[in-house]
Amino acid sequence: MTTELRLQVESRMHAAGLKLTPQRFAVLDYLIRNHIHPTADQITARLNNRFPRASRATIYNTLHALCEAGLVRELYVDGAVARYDALIETHHHFVCRACGTLEDVQPAAVRAVPRCNLDEGYCVESYQLVMRGVCASCKQSENRSKNLS
Amino acid sequence: MTTELRLQVESRMHAAGLKLTPQRFAVLDYLIRNHIHPTADQITARLNNRFPRASRATIYNTLHALCEAGLVRELYVDGAVARYDALIETHHHFVCRACGTLEDVQPAAVRAVPRCNLDEGYCVESYQLVMRGVCASCKQSENRSKNLS
DNA sequence: AACGGCCTTTAGAATAAGTCTAAGTTGAGA
DNA sequence: TCTCAACTTAGACTTATTCTAAAGGCCGTT
Missing domain, CATH: 1.10.10.10 (Winged helix-like DNA-binding domain superfamily/Winged helix DNA-binding domain)
Incomplete structure (x- = not known):
């Protein structure tokens, strides 16, 4: 530190x-x-x-x-x-469904401004965005096994 | 059903x-x-x-x-x-920190397009947005007690 | 309509994350 | 340095979820 x-x-x-x-x-x-x-x-x-x-x-x-x-x-x-x-710093998260890794995603990478239009009176103090999918290296393995079959 | x-x-x-x-x-x-x-x-x-x-x-x-x-x-x-x-249907969630209620938020209410600019090869299949804050009725109670004091 | 395979349900035991308790320890203001 | 509220500790406890092995039932086939 x-x-x-x-x-x-x-x-x-x-x-x-x-x-x-x-x-x-x-x-x-x-x-x-x-x-x-x-x-x-x-x-x-x-x-x-x-x-x-x-x-x-x-x-x-x-x-x-x-x-x-x-x-x-x-x-x-x-x-x-x-x-x-x-x-x-604030950041978001990405979870790979293949290998389970949880990675940080910098806010700049997300075009998601949580400018919400909730009913009047609601006050959003913080938010958390979790994306799920396949990470680059797992995607590569998937493609490789597809090509083989 | x-x-x-x-x-x-x-x-x-x-x-x-x-x-x-x-x-x-x-x-x-x-x-x-x-x-x-x-x-x-x-x-x-x-x-x-x-x-x-x-x-x-x-x-x-x-x-x-x-x-x-x-x-x-x-x-x-x-x-x-x-x-x-x-x-x-896809939707997001709002949690009130005062009363703990978990409410649905329609996608239309959120200007958050998860069009992410992750490193090449990453593939986002789904995402989940959880907002936290104070709901309308709890906000009202908070204001009321502020005015009294 | 009945049969039979195999998927599903069940009660209760097992596991695991997290909380509580009561007693001993310590950081930090005076 | 002294003091005490705040902190740490081991282990018991609670509670959500999973496992297990036996009984039950859905549904394609006959």
């Missing part, structure tokens, strides 16, 4: 009334460095290789706290397992 | 190699008549008031079969509980 980012995190955590424990830093640092949308279990397994250890309850507490502080986003994409994402 | 719809369902189920059991009709009929995005538990509770009874396993089997047949969509919006939706 750069010093700049660290300061930003500190001020956000402070604003949210959260203490800066080693466990919280470790979780956030991991999410910032690894954009793999891990589950709580994956985070636990990875962090417990190193210092500091964190129990399951702490991982969940931390993730929820970071979500409330707006530093992390919780995603439900595939199934009933929550995935987590350091919320550095 | 209208005769027309029933025929459509029969042909889709047949195409998917699925038998037309009373339980499957009951689940689909309930989803078509009630756009409340129920959980598997809510469906089970509701159906077991009437004929035919269906066990938990059957409800899940049926929902998965209907999903594969493209007649039903599985949604993970709030948390780790799956919600189900008769997939009659």
Whole structure:
């Protein structure tokens, strides 16, 4: 984590009334460095290789706290397992139905401005766009097997 | 279910190699008549008031079969509980953070054309847009309490 | 209309994600 | 440094979903 980012995190955590424990830093640092949308279990397994250890309850507490502080986003994409994402900039997601990979999609790549025309009084505060399909490498494999048959 | 719809369902189920059991009709009929995005538990509770009874396993089997047949969509919006939706026409969803209600949003209301400019080779087959915010009636309550204070 | 294969349903046990609890620990303001 | 509310912890608990093995029923064929 750069010093700049660290300061930003500190001020956000402070604003949210959260203490800066080693466990919280470790979780956030991991999410910032690894954009793999891990589950709580994956985070636990990875962090417990190193210092500091964190129990399951702490991982969940931390993730929820970071979500409330707006530093992390919780995603439900595939199934009933929550995935987590350091919320550095807004972005969308693409899921490959062949290999299951979940990738980030930069907002610039999507011509989808969620300028909604809902009934009067509705207030959209945030939105999430999940695209599903086949990623480039799986598409290639599909084409290859088609040509063979 | 209208005769027309029933025929459509029969042909889709047949195409998917699925038998037309009373339980499957009951689940689909309930989803078509009630756009409340129920959980598997809510469906089970509701159906077991009437004929035919269906066990938990059957409800899940049926929902998965209907999903594969493209007649039903599985949604993970709030948390780790799956919600189900008769997939009659494409539409989006709006979740109110105050009352938790999940509402349908017609595509016409969203100026979001998912014409994505992903890396070459990517193929978007479907997408799902979930908007979060405050619904009209909750917004009104919020304003009312602001004026009082 | 009856038959029989095989898909479907069922109850209940098993699994897994996430939450709760109560006791010990610690970050950070004074 | 002192203090205490906030944090962490292990493990029990809850709840959604899946699995299993046996009984049942849909439907093409006769």
